[in-house]
Amino acid sequence: MDLPVNILIIDDERGSRESLRMILKHSYNVFTADSGQEALDIIRQVPIDLVTLDLRMPAMNGSDVLREIKNCNPDIDVVIVTGYGTLKSATEAIRFGVFDYILKPFNVADIMSVVKRSVEKRHFDQRQKDIIKDLGNICDGDGTGRKVDAESGSDDLFMSIEKVISRSAPDLRRDTASVDYLEFVRVLGATLESNDPYTHGHSDRVHHYAIMLAHHLGFKGRQAEEIQIAAFLHDIGKIGVTNKCIQKGEKLTDIEKALVREHPEKAIDLVGPLKLAPSILSIIKHHHERYDGKGYPAGLAGDQIPIAARIISVADAYDAMTSDRPYRKALPQEVVIYELLDGSGSQFDPFLVDRFVALIRSDDFVPPSRAAVLL
Ligand SMILES: [Fe+2]
Incomplete structure (x- = not known):
């Protein structure tokens, strides 16, 4: 309470x-x-x-x-x-x-x-501190005094996080549509990316863009809630891989690329204890599919890809291009729009690119820093 x-x-x-x-x-x-x-x-x-x-x-x-x-x-x-x-x-x-x-x-x-807003922020910060503390306890508490190496991407770390998730979430499992549940998954996503300056805030911002586009397209109720949950958790499988590969200021080796490409499926393992609906798991799993079928992990194309995953794909790319990376600064808005249009029909669903570009050029577009999270 x-x-x-x-x-x-x-x-x-x-x-x-x-x-x-x-x-x-x-x-x-x-x-x-x-x-x-x-x-x-x-x-x-x-x-x-x-x-x-x-x-x-x-x-x-x-x-x-x-x-x-x-x-x-x-x-x-x-x-x-x-x-x-x-x-x-x-x-x-x-x-x-x-x-x-x-x-x-x-x-x-x-x-x-x-x-x-202040009360909600305090509540969020407290939940985040609780989860960090819980993670710390588990990482310290394997009886050997050995900390789990957060950079190794090891099975140990995955097991630790799975334990935290099962411990923190059981009372929330019953109602995935509740604000409490959304807040929990938001905190979880944010906590696991909080040590990485280049992904810090990523899941929050992807959630923001994705739900803005979803609302713009008329998504409501359960469908919109599923997008919210998936957006907060879509990159959770990068934990462990992130520090080693994503932050790297140079080109990834083939092995590193393969490791990064495993993250949608690793995310599914990691969130197992949350007992999410199959439709939510499917959004997380397929958020790196491409409209032309050349994406991963399943090579799905067009309408085979869940529409919510196609929405998150556009939101994810927009956030990646508008954020600083170790190897480049954030790109200007018009360059980002050019890139989205360039990938329309190949990487992205052309209809969604069309609607998203219209949205970000309109007065309805609210940047995430100025908006309360739309729970
Ligand atoms: Fe991803």
Whole structure:
């Protein structure tokens, strides 16, 4: 069960302090302070998760309070709520890592949405820490004091991860459509790529592009959920192979290429304990098939490839080309579009390329950094 969320409202004006308290008190534990000093006293006694901070206060101003809060506990999210926003104050706030910046007069929806985002982020971070800890325990706990070598791609590592998955997921297995389940697979995908600067965030971004295209094509309900789960897990089979081969700044040898090409099928073994629907496994397995039949692992062509795998293939290629790689910088958008169109009908489903290119050129396109994950 999730712990209650503690929010501290810091504002010297009673009116705005009270209205914030009224908005938040039904969903969260709310504390209030009318000065920076009082706020810091509370923070030293209560595990505060999020602070809303007025910038202009007598005695200790908001910037000083912000600095002290971050010194005291850098994990506290700070949302600036001010009637006197300036470029200087906003720049300063960003420098100190504020979570968000809201101008007075604020509205209920804005406040609730910012707080909800912060809570979701904390929850996600906590789940990720739990899984990392669990992985660490398993890697340390083979009785020999030997750590499993994360770079070896060894069977040991696979078995360890399988154990973590079976241990962490059993209560979630029953309902793969739940937000909890989607979050779990998101955390799992992100955790396993978190040590690699070149794949960090990849599954999240592929999920983002894939579900955007899927929604654009009218996918809903179970079909859309299957794409989401598969997008988060599609490259999970690269664990172990990634550090050794994917990060390599030079051409891969044939043996390394063969190792990388095994990842869709390795992913299927790895997620076995999750007891995913065969349709989801099929999307993961076939996300590297090509429309002309020259892909892997099965050499399927055209409509033989599940449409969700064809969607992920386009999203995957788009993310790969728009991200930095050890051997090149991210490509400009127009070059990426050219490459997608060039691969239309050979690597990619032409219909999907057509729709995806139209989408990324339209106002409906939201880059992943600006979007909450569309769970
Ligand atoms: Fe892949």
